[in-house]
Amino acid sequence: MxxxxxxxxxxxxxxxxxxxxxxxxxxxxxxxxxxxxxxxxxxxxxxxxxxxxxxxxxxxxxxxxxxxxxxxxxxxxxxxxxxxxxxxxxxxxxxxxxxxxxxxxxxxxxxxxxxxxxxxxxxxxxxQTDSMRRDLVANVSHELRTPVAGLRAQLENLVDGVTEPDPAALEVALTETERLSQLVDHLLDLSRLDAGVIELDVETVELTPFLHEVVDAAALAAGGRDVRWIVEVEPADLTVPADAARLHQVIHNLLENAARHSPAGGRIHVTAARTGEGDGVHIDVHDEGPGIAREDRSRVFERFQRGGYADASGGTGLGLAIARWAVGLHGGTIEVLDDPRSDRAREGRSSLIRVELPGTLPAA
Known part of the structure; x- marks a missing residue:
């Protein structure tokens, strides 16, 4: 009919x-x-x-x-x-x-x-909006299913006596709970982004202690991954006007992303310095992972994108999208730069991400 x-x-x-x-x-x-x-x-x-x-x-x-x-x-x-x-x-x-x-x-x-x-x-x-809505529902359902399934399986094993409630078993359950909580936090941030309900609490941030604090938090969240963290700030007393909580969120997301894709024993560099022009600041996060293909460099900052290839690293595909949003609130930019390593440069892949923040925040 x-x-x-x-x-x-x-x-x-x-x-x-x-x-x-x-x-x-x-x-x-x-x-x-x-x-x-x-x-x-x-x-x-x-x-x-x-x-x-x-x-x-x-x-x-x-x-x-x-x-x-x-x-x-x-x-x-x-x-x-x-x-x-x-x-x-x-x-x-x-x-x-x-x-x-x-x-x-x-x-x-x-x-x-x-x-x-x-x-x-x-x-x-x-x-386009309807397509994004469908993709969002599908992706969120998929992302929620993974930690929920892992948490349920672990709790069922504990209840049935298959697994003893020792610290190791409880740590697995806690890890899945934290992963679920992180996804919910990311979705809440995206809802604030779409609603435009954001206020910045701007203060002068001293980057040397700030970056060490973020690195310590990222190392703890990395769950004992075999990576080395290197922080370099030039000059040592470098400061930038920013919302400390939002900037912490940006750098933490970048470090978390770098840790997931770093090889065992890999190094993650976090460097900060003045920009070539004006009194702005750039913060670089560089790992030794496979990097992002040149054609995917803009897409990785979109929601639920993971560098153009599938992986089992446990990422939600939201971290870089939220980082771009938070940097944009400060009037700054975030981008993937060419990798200084010659072998990666020839392949067109890069794992060097730069955040640039202005010395003066834009008027609200």
Whole structure:
């Protein structure tokens, strides 16, 4: 039944397109079009009346024919004027059914044409938003399932007596709980991002003790991974105006990401220095992992992206997106730079991420 209706609709659309003549599209005002339509209809009626009189057609027969032909002429012109409105009605009905792929053909430059263009742009944005919503639900469901399944399995083993409630077993349960808590925190941050409800508590941050504090927290969260942490700040008393909590979140996410992808015994460098221009500061995080491909360098800062390749590192794909958001709040930038190691540079991959913060925060 549905396929039959769709076929009938497509056939009706093709017929409508053949009858859709738009000679008035060149005019920029719908009121001007109406005026031309009225003038043209009156002129056609007058011309047909004159022709019928010269042809000797009886008035009782000529009058209905003139009116009918004038109505047909008016219908042909008005159909082209109002066809975008009909297309928008059809597209809106399709949107109500969840189909955002319909677009309106906007050929005129008047108010109706502008409305049709705006409608098509809105439909495109709604299609992207709906796609993002579906991806978000699917990704969140997947990300929640992993720690919940691990936590449930561990607790079931403890309840059934398969595993003794020793510190090691409880540590596994705690790790999964912390992972779940982190995901929830990330989602809350993203909801604040989308709502635009953010306030910065700006203070002067001394980077040397600050970065050591963040590194200590990241090392603890790394769960004993075999990596070395190296912090270098030049000059040692370097400071930057920032929201300490948000900046901590940025650097911690970068360090956590670096630790997940570092090889055993790898080194993670955290360096800070003045930028080449002005009084801004750049903070670099560089690990010895496989790096991010050149074509994926912009995508990794999007939600649920992991450098363009699948991994089992346990990341949520939200850390870098939140880092970009928090850096943007400070008026700064975050990007993947070329790797200084020659072998990685030849491959086009890099694990060097730079955060640049201005010396003066933008006005709210």
């Amino acid at each position: 549905s396929a039959s209706r769709d076929g009938e609709g497509e056939a009706h659309l093709r017929v409508g397109e053949r009858l859709d003549v738009r000679p008035l599209d060149r005019f920029r005002s719908f009121k001007v079009k109406l005026g031309i339509l009225v003038a043209a209809s009156v002129s056609v009626a007058a011309l047909l009346t004159q022709v019928s009189i010269r042809a000797g057609v009886a008035p009782l027969l000529a009058l209905p024919l003139v009116v009918l032909l004038a109505l047909v002429f008016t219908q042909v012109l008005s159909r082209g004027m109002t066809s975008p409105l009909r297309e928008m009605t059809s597209a809106a009905q399709a949107m109500a059914r969840g189909d955002y792929s319909r677009r309106v053909r906007a050929t005129s430059r008047d108010e109706v044409g502008q409305l049709a263009s705006a409608f098509s742009a809105m439909a495109s944005e709604l299609e």
